[in-house]
Amino acid sequence: MTTNNNIGLTLYGVAGSPATNNKAGFEALTWVQLKGTQSLPVFGVTHNNIDVSDLGTGFTSGVKGAATGNDTTITYHGDGTDTGIATAIVAAKAQAGIYSLKIVRGSGTDTGDGPAPVAGDVVQYAHGYLHTYAENEKDDSTFEGATINFKQNAATVDDVEPT
């Protein structure tokens, strides 16, 4: 087992969702990198518990309930004019904000924005919506940047970069 740090992870986005929440659906999308990211959303879901009591046994058992997608944050630095970041800002401000994200552990050439994804690299996909665009503090000790929240609306899809 190898444990890596998170340096080199990159984020890609698309202002839309795939027709199917699977590898084929996400691989069909045309992804654009969101450059300058500092922290990435954590994909995942949590499940409700449904209590089922039983008078005879006097025990309340739990059964697994519906899943809910994570609501996590993307943090980036910059003025928001990067092409990918700009699409995310537009989505976060839009009424529906439908958006898909892809986290990549790339191993390709780094041209200044992290290692490029090449075939076989590990990727994670999720779709949902973006919301709550918030710019950083406007003071003399804070750099330019913002946060955008991502609400996941389906299970995470693990894949590798297609050829």
Added chain:
Amino acid sequence: MKKQNTFTRIDTPLASPTGVAAKPVKANLTNKAGAFATPLEKDIGAWLKIGWFRVNK
């Protein structure tokens, strides 16, 4: 009796050369936000239902 020409209608694509897989047919789609997708043509129905539409790319 004069021999007539006969023609055979071909309904199926010609088989690809041995060892060469046929390239899957893909559709070019876009949506209102300006994103692009290229799903397989056979899956196109599901994409059109959720707001994607065809585009010449």
